[in-house]
Amino acid sequence: MSNQTDHTIVRLRVPPELKQKIEESAEKNNRSQSAEMVARLEESFKESDDPKTLESLAKIVKETTEETTRLHKELVKIIEQQKIEIENLKQG
Template identity: 70%
Template sequence: MSNQADHTIVRLRVPPELKEKIEKAAEENNRSQSAEMVSRLEESFQQNNNATDKFIEDLLKQLKIEYASLEVKYQTHQKTLENLEKTYREHLNMYEKQIQFMNQSYESQINNLLNALADYKK
């Protein structure tokens, strides 16, 4: 790699076995050892980015699944609440009718007693 303004020289110590692997890979890829090292370093950063992107993607999928599950539970609870409210209103209406009937019945009985008492006094 030439000493260009868009590149910086970095001295790097590597074990001999790694140096041999770099030489072999550079030859196989038809590029300089410097270009091979730069390419592999860039690839490692890209893999990290890809891993992060995959993690975020998987996390979003999991959140969507969890949201869908919560939505189903919410709908179920809403339906249960609606049914409870309906049952409550029905019972309340029934009790109100029973109370009205009892009031009318008591009123009628009281009137009958008052009439009987009035007839008795005559």
């Protein structure tokens, strides 16, 4: 458990609904409201700094880009085929 000398006091305004969620979560996790907020903040920074999370996101972006490119090429082919069919209908 930490003591007050290794922490800084931060005043924070939150909407009443969020305060209620913090209270409920703190009680569920057997923590003070302050400890609950600190734990949640620390977790949010940990996730964004985690190289595995960044790798996963990079992989998703790469796969999405590749799939978008593939679909675009397929769509261009379909449009070209439809143009040819329209021209054939006009001529014949």
